[in-house]
Amino acid sequence: MARLSFRDQVLRVREDAIVSSVNRLLAEKGFDSMTVDEVAADVGIAKASLYKHFASKEALAAAAMVRVLQRARQAIEEQAATADRSAFERLRAVTRWTLQVQLAGEMPSLPAQNSTLRATLVADPKYIDLVMDVSEKLGEWIVQAQTDGALTKALPPEVILYTLFARACDPVLGFLKASGQHSDEQIVDWVLATCLDGLAARV
Amino acid sequence: MARLSFRDQVLRVREDAIVSSVNRLLAEKGFDSMTVDEVAADVGIAKASLYKHFASKEALAAAAMVRVLQRARQAIEEQAATADRSAFERLRAVTRWTLQVQLAGEMPSLPAQNSTLRATLVADPKYIDLVMDVSEKLGEWIVQAQTDGALTKALPPEVILYTLFARACDPVLGFLKASGQHSDEQIVDWVLATCLDGLAARV
DNA sequence: GTCTATAGCCAGATAGAC
DNA sequence: GTCTATCTGGCTATAGAC
Numbered sequence: 001m002a003r004l005s006f007r008d009q010v011l012r013v014r015e016d017a018i019v020s021s022v023n024r025l026l027a028e029k030g031f032d033s034m035t036v037d038e039v040a041a042d043v044g045i046a047k048a049s050l051y052k053h054f055a056s057k058e059a060l061a062a063a064a065m066v067r068v069l070q071r072a073r074q075a076i077e078e079q080a081a082t083a084d085r086s087a088f089e090r091l092r093a094v095t096r097w098t099l100q101v102q103l104a105g106e107m108p109s110l111p112a113q114n115s116t117l118r119a120t121l122v123a124d125p126k127y128i129d130l131v132m133d134v135s136e137k138l139g140e141w142i143v144q145a146q147t148d149g150a151l152t153k154a155l156p157p158e159v160i161l162y163t164l165f166a167r168a169c170d171p172v173l174g175f176l177k178a179s180g181q182h183s184d185e186q187i188v189d190w191v192l193a194t195c196l197d198g199l200a201a202r203v
Numbered sequence: 204m205a206r207l208s209f210r211d212q213v214l215r216v217r218e219d220a221i222v223s224s225v226n227r228l229l230a231e232k233g234f235d236s237m238t239v240d241e242v243a244a245d246v247g248i249a250k251a252s253l254y255k256h257f258a259s260k261e262a263l264a265a266a267a268m269v270r271v272l273q274r275a276r277q278a279i280e281e282q283a284a285t286a287d288r289s290a291f292e293r294l295r296a297v298t299r300w301t302l303q304v305q306l307a308g309e310m311p312s313l314p315a316q317n318s319t320l321r322a323t324l325v326a327d328p329k330y331i332d333l334v335m336d337v338s339e340k341l342g343e344w345i346v347q348a349q350t351d352g353a354l355t356k357a358l359p360p361e362v363i364l365y366t367l368f369a370r371a372c373d374p375v376l377g378f379l380k381a382s383g384q385h386s387d388e389q390i391v392d393w394v395l396a397t398c399l400d401g402l403a404a405r406v
Numbered sequence: 407g408t409c410t411a412t413a414g415c416c417a418g419a420t421a422g423a424c
Numbered sequence: 425g426t427c428t429a430t431c432t433g434g435c436t437a438t439a440g441a442c
Binding site for chain 2: 028030032033111113150151152153155156158159162164165166170171174176179193194195196198199200201202203
C-alpha cells in the first residue's frame with residue numbers, strides 16, 4: 001500500500017463518504033429512483049463537485065458495487081481463515097452475512113436490464129476482478145461441499161452459485177421486515193432456512 | 204357477464220392490446236425504464252390516445268398487474284379443480300407456472316420502493332381483491348401441506364407464502380437463460396428444486 | 407377517440423468564476 | 425476542487441383540431 005499525501009488522504013476520505021451515501025441511497029431507492037442531486041445533498045457538496053470525482057451516475061453505482069464486493073471478499077476471507085469448519089458451514093456463514101447486509105439496508109440494488117449501467121460495470125476492471133474472485137472462491141467451496149455430501153449433487157455448482165448470489169436481492173427479507181413482527185435475526189434465520197433446507201419437509 | 208355493444212367490444216380489444224404491450228415491456232425493461240411513448244408505438248396508436256384509456260403510467264402498470272394476477276388465479280383454480288392431488292402438489296404446480304411465466308418474459312416487474320406506484324396499486328380494488336384472493340387460496344394449501352407433513356413445519360405459513368411469491372421475480376432464471384446453455388424446462392426444474400428441496404443435501 | 411404539437415418538469419451533465 | 429447558474433434532452437401529461 002503506497003503512502004498517501006495529506007491531500008490525497010483528504011480526497012480519499014471524501015470519496016469514501018460519497019460512496020457511502022450512494023450505497024445507502026441505492027439500497028433505499030434503487031438506481032433509477034436515486035438522483036445525483038440527492039447524493040450531492042446527502043454528502044453535503046455541490047453536484048458539480050461530485051462530477052469532479054465520478055464521471056457519471058453509472059460510475060457512482062459502480063463504485064458502490066466495488067465497495068460491497070470488497071466487503072464480501074473480506075467476509076469470505078474471514079471464513080477461509082477459520083479452522084475446523086467445513087465448506088458448507090463457510091458457505092452458510094457467508095450467505096448469512098449477505099442476508100444481514102441486505103436487511104441492514106446496506107446492499108445496493110441495481111436493475112439488471114439497464115444497458116448503459118451494465119456497460120459501465122463490465123468496463124470497470126476492479127468490478128470484474130472482484131466478481132470473478134468472489135465467484136471462484138465460492139465455487140470451490142460449493143464443489144467441496146458437494147463432495148462432502150453436504151450440498152446436493154442434483155444441482156450444478158453454477159445453479160447453486162447463482163442461487164446464493166440472489167440472496168443479496170431477496171425480497172422476502174423486506175416483506176418480513178415490513179410486517180414489523182419479527183426480529184432481524186429471526187428473519188435471517190428463516191430465509192437462510194428456506195434457501196438451504198427448502199420448503200419441503202425433511203424426513 | 205353483461206352483453207357488450209360492438210363499440211364496447213372494440214374498445215375492450217384495444218385496451219387488451221395495450222395491456223399486452225405494457226405487460227411485455229414491464230417484463231423486459233421494468234417500470235422506470237419503460238416509457239409511455241414506447242407503449243404507444245408498440246400498440247400503434249398516439250400517446251394522447253393512450254391517456255384516453257388509462258389515466259397515468261401507474262394506471263397502465265396496475266392494469267398489467269391485474270391481468271397477470273387474473274392469470275394466476277386461473278392457474279390456481281385449475282389446480283383446485285384437479286382430483287387426487289395433494290396440497291403440496293398443487294402448490295408445486297402453481298409455482299412451476301409462475302416460473303414459466305417469468306422465463307417466458309411475461310411477468311411484469313415493478314419497483315417495490317416507488318411510492319406513487321404503490322398508491323395507485325392499493326387504490327385499485329381489482330388489484331387488492333386479487334392479491335387477497337390469491338394469498339388466501341395459497342395460504343390454505345400451505346397450511347394443509349404442513350398438516351400433511353409435505354411442507355416443513357419449521358417455517359410460518361407467512362414465510363412460505365412470501366417465498367413462493369418471490370419466485371415471480373427470481374433473478375436466477377434470467378441468469379441461467381442468459382448463459383444460453385440450458386433449455387427452459389431444465390432451468391425451471393432446477394429453480395423449482397432449489398426452492399422446494401433447498402441446496403443442502405437430502406439424506 | 408384519434409391525431410399533431412406542445413406545455414411543463416425534472417434529472418444528468420457542464421460552464422465558468424473563484 | 426468547490427461553488428452557482430445553466431444547458432440539454434427526455435419524459436409525463438395535456439391542449440385543441442378533426
